[in-house]
Amino acid sequence: MDQYTENLDxxxxxxxxPTRRAVIARLGKGxxxxxxxxxxxxxxxPSFMKHVRQLEGSGLIRTQKHGRVRTCIIEENKxxxxxxxxxxQRTLWEARLDRLDAFAMKTMKESTK
Incomplete structure (x- = not known):
């Protein structure tokens, strides 16, 4: 598996x-x-920190510690x-659907002859 695929995984x-998605949504505001x-x-x-570590490990956020306060920041490049x-994926599936539509239209025209 290449690095790109591992990162996406x-x-x-x-x-x-859902907890991590909520954290990301909140960090989208700052x-x-x-x-x-x-x-x-x-x-x-400590349970919540597992979510923070997962997000940080995947590169979606980074944390900075100032004194006793750990601040989370979203990593937009990810x-x-x-x-x-x-x-x-959208391009791939749109092309497939376009071919399917063309096939269906052709089949429908042929069946009405």
């Missing part, structure tokens, strides 16, 4: 969890401390990678 695995990010969730801070992959 890690990103999609991270995004598969940096936040781990404590602030954890507030909406009914889990202990989302550009996902966007590029989705565009490739």
């Amino acid at each position: 890690a990103i999609f695995q991270s995004l598969a969890d 940096p936040a401390s781990v404590t602030d990010l954890a507030k909406p969730f009914e889990m202990a801070l 989302f550009a990678m996902v966007d590029a992959w989705l565009k490739e």
Whole structure:
């Protein structure tokens, strides 16, 4: 498996969890401390930190520690990678659907002759 595929696998695995998606959605508004990010969730801070580590490990976020406060920041370049992959998939499937549509139209015209 190449590095590109491994990166995408890690990103999609991270995004598969609703808690991590909520964290990403919140970080889309700007940096936040781990404590602030954890507030909406009914889990202990060590459990929440597992989600933060997963997101950081996949490269979707990075953290910075200032004194006792750990701040999370979204890494936009990883989302550009996902966007590029989705565009490739969209192009591929649109072409397939166009061919299927052409085949169906041709078959329908032939059957009405």
